Amino acid sequence: MVISDTQSGLAMAIAVAMTESALFPPVVPLVSRNRYFTRKKLLKKLEANGNGARINALLDSMRASSPTRRPTDTEDHNSWILHHPSALNMFEEIMRASKGKQIVVFLDYDGTLSPIVEDPDRAFITTEMREAVRDVAKLFPTAIVSGRCRAKVYNFVRLSELYYAGSHGMDIKGPAKGHTHRKGNQTVLCQPAREFLPMIDEVYKALMENVKYIPGAKVENNKFCLSVHYRCVEEKKWGELGDQVKLVIKDYPQLRLTQGRKVLEIRPTIKWDKGNALEFLLESLGYAESDDVLPVYIGDDRTDEDAFRVLRERGQGLGILVSKTPKETNASYSLQEPSEASYAVPQTFGGVEEAVRTKALE
Numbered sequence: 001m002v003i004s005d006t007q008s009g010l011a012m013a014i015a016v017a018m019t020e021s022a023l024f025p026p027v028v029p030l031v032s033r034n035r036y037f038t039r040k041k042l043l044k045k046l047e048a049n050g051n052g053a054r055i056n057a058l059l060d061s062m063r064a065s066s067p068t069r070r071p072t073d074t075e076d077h078n079s080w081i082l083h084h085p086s087a088l089n090m091f092e093e094i095m096r097a098s099k100g101k102q103i104v105v106f107l108d109y110d111g112t113l114s115p116i117v118e119d120p121d122r123a124f125i126t127t128e129m130r131e132a133v134r135d136v137a138k139l140f141p142t143a144i145v146s147g148r149c150r151a152k153v154y155n156f157v158r159l160s161e162l163y164y165a166g167s168h169g170m171d172i173k174g175p176a177k178g179h180t181h182r183k184g185n186q187t188v189l190c191q192p193a194r195e196f197l198p199m200i201d202e203v204y205k206a207l208m209e210n211v212k213y214i215p216g217a218k219v220e221n222n223k224f225c226l227s228v229h230y231r232c233v234e235e236k237k238w239g240e241l242g243d244q245v246k247l248v249i250k251d252y253p254q255l256r257l258t259q260g261r262k263v264l265e266i267r268p269t270i271k272w273d274k275g276n277a278l279e280f281l282l283e284s285l286g287y288a289e290s291d292d293v294l295p296v297y298i299g300d301d302r303t304d305e306d307a308f309r310v311l312r313e314r315g316q317g318l319g320i321l322v323s324k325t326p327k328e329t330n331a332s333y334s335l336q337e338p339s340e341a342s343y344a345v346p347q348t349f350g351g352v353e354e355a356v357r358t359k360a361l362e
């Protein structure tokens, strides 16, 4: 279907969103000329091949996942927004879906609560966004789920009433004592990859050594995983960077390489991702098998897809992808950029709460 302009596309999207089955519209593959489709194939190839063959596809995959230029494709975008309507327009639907249910909010950090900036150490959250998150956490259990080290995310956000899942969910801690959404007296704590700590440290040092000659490359120690940022590396050096990373991790079959936006990530091979973190947190809150919960997850990255997929498999909750451009995703809704999240989050959830209160007074 071709929509002639964004306005009518959005109107149709909202109409679709209002239908009963719209919480989980089917995952719509993008047309083959779309580069994301190519990227998916590349990533599959990476996963299918052994370490030796990986690097051949790694550079292509780095380019595909971190485009420096992108052609405008109105047709693709309109078709995509039809299947992933803006979360800004979904208030009515959340109202309906949340009736009698406990909303639990999950938020990615980089690219969702903060903009993607050149220096990852300066990916600060704005005061408005912090206030928005604080307001939401007053109403609902709220968790930040990030690839970063938990302590670093906490230092950015600085809200002790939240759950924090750092290192892609491999380091989870609940709110400090005395907060509303804390479960009993027990501190929620989960670190399934603890035994990998010495190895991660060793690889961190080796990576620092190997990439120090590549201008702009930055290695970040996220405690249970490592990130090699290349957002400040010239594209002609990406191949060399990929080579160096591969050189280091080839001796560590217990570690695997994954990708985010302009970042290579090294993590333990254990099956534990943001999706597992979401499930662990729901279980900790007492909603493991419950139908009375509405998890809402907002994220911008490929790693957030694991959480979107869990929501889709549970047939429960709302996945919202922050993206300006069409992407293959398991999320059902979209936001264009982080600043929209600071607007959408309090408006939508605050609205839900107000409606619940009004209803109770009737």
Ligand SMILES: [Mg+2]
Pocket: 108, 109, 110, 111, 112, 299, 300, 301
């Ligand atoms: Mg992100």
